[in-house]
Amino acid sequence: MRTKLLPLLGLALMLFACNSNQSKKSADCDNCPSAEKVAEKKGSCCDHHKSEKVYTLETLMKDPESLVNKEIKLKGNVLHTCKHSGRRCFLASDDEKVNIRVEAGGKIKGFNQELVGSEILVTGIVKERRLTKEHIEQMEHDLKEKQQKEDGSAETCAAENNNITKMRQWMKAHNKDYYAIYFIQGVDYEAVQ
Structure with a gap:
């Protein structure tokens, strides 16, 4: 009788352990912050809620x-x-x-x-x-030609000129011989x- 009881006792303990694991998972999930907050922390609240940044x-x-x-x-x-x-x-x-x-x-x-x-x-x-220095110089040259033709797009030319200036400033600030567009x-x- 005792030999039959031991396997049953073992099975009961295993089932109890599995159920308590499930309850812990549910309780953990209830306490999980939103996925957004988890991502901000660069981690996860529990093993089954792994998240990427x-x-x-x-x-x-x-x-x-x-x-x-x-x-x-x-x-x-x-x-x-x-x-x-x-x-x-x-x-x-x-x-x-x-x-x-x-x-x-x-x-x-x-x-x-x-x-x-x-x-x-x-x-x-x-x-x-990457826009090379040569490419940017060509853009600037084309812009100057466009401005000389005075085709009525002075506002567009000013915006393009501003973009070229920003590109050059970025290159200087980052010590690069190209402008990166991501x-x-x-x-x-x-x-x-």
């Missing part, structure tokens, strides 16, 4: 060079989507001082106009395009509630 435009632009060719999650407000193809959208920071282009790819077939003004979470790969090659996205 979610970047904002401000945090991404602090050191984008270190993230080139890496997949990240980026949250931002949709400022604009390309009307004709829908293959691009532009995300902006809350104050709209920082923005970045997102190219459709992976599961993303396009970006609808209805997204403008909403917040989305994009999964994508950080990419970099963008996201999209893989997937979802609307943020």
